Amino acid sequence: AQKITQTQPGMFVQEKEAVTLDCTYDTSDQSYGLFWYKQPSSGEMIFLIYQGSYDEQNATEGRYSLNFQKARKSANLVISASQLGDSAMYFCAMRVITGGGADGLTFGKGTHLIIQP
Amino acid sequence: DGGITQSPKYLFRKEGQNVTLSCEQNLNHDAMYWYRQDPGQGLRLIYYSQIVNDFQKGDIAEGYSVSREKKESFPLTVTSAQKNPTAFYLCASNEGAYSNQPQHFGDGTRLSIL
Numbered sequence: 001a002q003k004i005t006q007t008q009p010g011m012f013v014q015e016k017e018a019v020t021l022d023c024t025y026d027t028s029d030q031s032y033g034l035f036w037y038k039q040p041s042s043g044e045m046i047f048l049i050y051q052g053s054y055d056e057q058n059a060t061e062g063r064y065s066l067n068f069q070k071a072r073k074s075a076n077l078v079i080s081a082s083q084l085g086d087s088a089m090y091f092c093a094m095r096v097i098t099g100g101g102a103d104g105l106t107f108g109k110g111t112h113l114i115i116q117p
Numbered sequence: 118d119g120g121i122t123q124s125p126k127y128l129f130r131k132e133g134q135n136v137t138l139s140c141e142q143n144l145n146h147d148a149m150y151w152y153r154q155d156p157g158q159g160l161r162l163i164y165y166s167q168i169v170n171d172f173q174k175g176d177i178a179e180g181y182s183v184s185r186e187k188k189e190s191f192p193l194t195v196t197s198a199q200k201n202p203t204a205f206y207l208c209a210s211n212e213g214a215y216s217n218q219p220q221h222f223g224d225g226t227r228l229s230i231l
Contacts, residue, residue, distance in 0.1 A: 004159070033216050043205060045160075047219035091159055095216065102148035102167040102213030104175055105220060107159035 002027045002094050004108035011113050013082050020067070021077040021111050023092035031097040034075040035105065036066065039089040048090075051075055053097075087115045119144045123208050123223035129231045130195065130202060138193045138226045140208035148213035149191035150220060153177060154205040163206075166191055167213055195228065203229050 003026040013019045025034065036048040051059045051066045059066040067076040079086055089112050093105040121142045130136045142149065148167050152160035162175030166185040180199025185191055191210075195202045205227050209220040 006159075031216075035219055043207075043225045045207060045209075045220075045222035047221075050217050050219060052217055093160075097216040102165075102211070104150055104152075104162040104165045105160070107152075107161070109157075109159045 002029075002032075002096055002106040004092050004094055004106055006092055006108035006111050008111045009109075011111060013113065013115055015084060015115050015117050016081055019079045019082050019086075019113065021079075021090050021092075021113065023075045023077065023108060025073050025075060025092070025094050027073075027094065027096060029096045033095045033097060034066070034068070035093045035095070036064070036075075036077045037091045037093060038086075039091060039110070041088070045091075049077065082115050084115050084117060087113060089113075121208055121210055121221055121223035123206075123226050125226060126224070128226055128228045130228060131231050133197045135194055135196050136228070138195070138206055138208075138228070140191045140193065140223060142189055142191075142208075142210045142221075142223075144210055144221060145188070146210035146212050146221075147188070148211050149185070150209040151175075151181070151183065151191070151193045152207045152209065154207060154225075160207060163193065 005024045032053045034051045038046045049061045049064045063080045065078045089110045091110045092108045124139045150165040151163040164183040166172035182194045207225045208223045211218045211220045
């Protein structure tokens with residue numbers, strides 16, 4: 001079974017600062033994918049970034065980057081130059097790759113990020 | 118616009134009643150999923166379907182049932198056997214062919230007990 005741990009229930013960050021959201025995972029499988037989602041107070045889940053277990057470079061998508069340390073089983077999300085609109089819940093999730101990409105995701109409990117002006 | 122439509126947005130259930138949550142997608146995706154989210158918690162997988170007329174139990178399937186008669190539709194029934202159904206329910210889909218594909222989510226249904 002897979003497990004995702006997010007140790008920061010809540011974080012307060014000043015606008016324009018960079019922020020790192022922690023995520024550690026546990027799996028015995030060698031082939032897996034890691035995802036980060038943002039959930040605003042309205043409830044929808046917004047995909048941010050993906051990292052595959054065999055990817056040699058850290059993933060980046062605009063202001064989002066993923067600090068992937070495979071040996072430590074960590075996949076931290078870094079948001080550069082934070083904005084007020086970044087205030088939301090952030091979830092780390094994992095998919096073990098068995099027969100393709102149709103398996104369900106295992107989610108962490110999330111981090112509530114609040115950006116202060 | 119392509120996307121996932123969940124209805125209703127809010128739903129109330131009486132004791133002993135079954136209720137069905139609708140999920141429709143026009144993304145032509147093969148795989149569809151149902152998740153449950155409790156307050157302040159992450160999402161937990163209830164059921165998923167990789168192809169029409171086939172589905173698998175997730176981590177918390179007890180008290181729920183699903184069907185997949187059409188590619189675009191994956192309704193979830195919350196049965197009277199589910200003793201704590203109050204939660205936020207999210208439906209998702211993805212093509213399923215490649216592991217790096219993110220799941221696309223609907224806007225969710227909030228279910229409460231009367």
